[in-house]
Amino acid sequence: MRPSKVRRFHFARDVEEALSLLAAYDGRGSLLAGGVDLLRSPPASLEGLISITRIGLSYVNETRGAPAIGATTTLTDILERERARTYAGGVLREMLGQVAVPPLRNMATLGGAVVSAHPWADIPTALVALGAEARWQADREEQAPMEDLYGGAFRGIFRRAVLVEVVFPPWDGAFAYEKVSRTRYDIALLNACCGVGLDDGVIAWARVAVGATPDRGERLPWAEEALVGEKPGEKRWKEIRALVEGQIEVGDDRRASGAWRRSVAGVLVARALSRASARAAR
Amino acid sequence: MRVHVELNGVPQYLDVAPGEPLLSLLRRVGLKSVKEGCDAGDCGACTVLVDGRAVRSCLMVAPQVQGRKVTTLEGLGTVDDLHPLQEAFLETGAVQCGFCTPGMILVAHELLSRNGDPTADEVRAAISGNLCRCTGYVKIVDAILLAARWKREGKWR
Numbered sequence: 179m180r181p182s183k184v185r186r187f188h189f190a191r192d193v194e195e196a197l198s199l200l201a202a203y204d205g206r207g208s209l210l211a212g213g214v215d216l217l218r219s220p221p222a223s224l225e226g227l228i229s230i231t232r233i234g235l236s237y238v239n240e241t242r243g244a245p246a247i248g249a250t251t252t253l254t255d256i257l258e259r260e261r262a263r264t265y266a267g268g269v270l271r272e273m274l275g276q277v278a279v280p281p282l283r284n285m286a287t288l289g290g291a292v293v294s295a296h297p298w299a300d301i302p303t304a305l306v307a308l309g310a311e312a313r314w315q316a317d318r319e320e321q322a323p324m325e326d327l328y329g330g331a332f333r334g335i336f337r338r339a340v341l342v343e344v345v346f347p348p349w350d351g352a353f354a355y356e357k358v359s360r361t362r363y364d365i366a367l368l369n370a371c372c373g374v375g376l377d378d379g380v381i382a383w384a385r386v387a388v389g390a391t392p393d394r395g396e397r398l399p400w401a402e403e404a405l406v407g408e409k410p411g412e413k414r415w416k417e418i419r420a421l422v423e424g425q426i427e428v429g430d431d432r433r434a435s436g437a438w439r440r441s442v443a444g445v446l447v448a449r450a451l452s453r454a455s456a457r458a459a460r
Numbered sequence: 461m462r463v464h465v466e467l468n469g470v471p472q473y474l475d476v477a478p479g480e481p482l483l484s485l486l487r488r489v490g491l492k493s494v495k496e497g498c499d500a501g502d503c504g505a506c507t508v509l510v511d512g513r514a515v516r517s518c519l520m521v522a523p524q525v526q527g528r529k530v531t532t533l534e535g536l537g538t539v540d541d542l543h544p545l546q547e548a549f550l551e552t553g554a555v556q557c558g559f560c561t562p563g564m565i566l567v568a569h570e571l572l573s574r575n576g577d578p579t580a581d582e583v584r585a586a587i588s589g590n591l592c593r594c595t596g597y598v599k600i601v602d603a604i605l606l607a608a609r610w611k612r613e614g615k616w617r
Contacts, residue, residue, distance in 0.1 A: 184521070214516075227523075280586055285519065285520070
């Protein structure tokens with residue numbers, strides 16, 4: 179019975195009440211949606227749980243031809259929504275289908291994954307590659323690219339805010355996701371999410387992000403620049419593989435060595451680019 | 461605090477502690493098919509259905525099921541009136557020590573409620589988060605495929 183010090187449980191009625199309760203606990207309360215991360219290892223100081231599952235943040239909407247996904251939407255619900263399944267060449271379906279096992283996907287929410295942002299996780303790498311933005315409510319409503327948030331002190335922001343939704347941009351092209359893990363649903367030893375847009379047979383734009391390096395997913399702008407204006411194909415993918423192997427910053431942790439990550443990163447990026455390019459050409 | 465829940469088809473009020481794991485509540489009220497294994501969401505022994513979805517009861521606190529439908533193995537069948545999934549597990553020899561069986565059956569129940577004709581790979585994917593240290597999984601997969609066939613043949617009540 180791990181969260182045994184919890185003395186109160188609240189169902190917030192709206193975002194404002196959730197924020198008010200969060201402030202009242204002064205660091206000893208936590209927002210709760212799926213609870214997969216929070217209840218697995220709750221902080222010792224946790225006294226109050228504030229459920230935000232009944233404030234209307236479970237949805238997949240469409241804005242500007244791309245999905246906007248509410249923070250408390252479960253991964254299973256996202257996988258079942260056509261708008262999310264087909265977005266950017268089906269990359270969300272491809273990626274989320276490899277996140278945890280089905281019962282955990284029934285519980286885990288997109289917002290939880292965004293806020294937890296484990297370095298080995300699949301979702302942050304894809305969100306950074308896709309240029310997704312987080313919209314949250316604190317003293318005022320704010321929105322910022324996930325890439326910028328993860329590059330700064332995002333945990334401080336979400337300790338006193340309610341993440342409302344993740345907004346995805348429209349892309350004229352396609353993405354693909356690759357990862358290496360012990361099993362299909364296990365945490366990543368390394369992952370990559372890449373996107374390509376084609377214009378008259380030439381790469382018009384490219385997005386390349388690699389995660390679990392062992393740090394959280396980050397874009398590789400030098401790899402993206404090397405692709406723009408080039409023709410897609412096996413020769414190009416071999417070149418980008420060598421470029422990534424030569425320039426990517428990776429490290430050791432208990433799961434994998436830096437040397438292994440360096441060699442695998444080039445392969446994953448090349449595979450993801452090849453598949454994204456094929457999807458974009460359809 | 462008091463929560464209202466439809467537990468195995470019976471609406472009822474239950475007194476719970478705000479931080480009480482759902483797993484602890486269910487065993488406290490006598491539903492011993494719900495097992496405590498890893499207590500970290502990894503093994504699947506504590507699986508129950510909440511509004512028809514398989515979830516880990518060790519990773520939920522009891523108040524989260526306020527107003528929802530919770531189903532444990534006891535809600536599917538009884539010793540005298542087994543559910544077809546339970547019959548299929550017996551028929552194929554998919555039960556050895558039995559510790560994982562309730563979770564396996566509930567995960568299979570969710571799968572078959574959405575996909576009446578799963579492939580063996582789809583069954584393996586569905587049970588991928590439920591660990592069995594006895595059977596090697598082959599007979600469990602056989603059991604779920606058999607139950608699916610019975611369902612397509614109209615043999616489920």
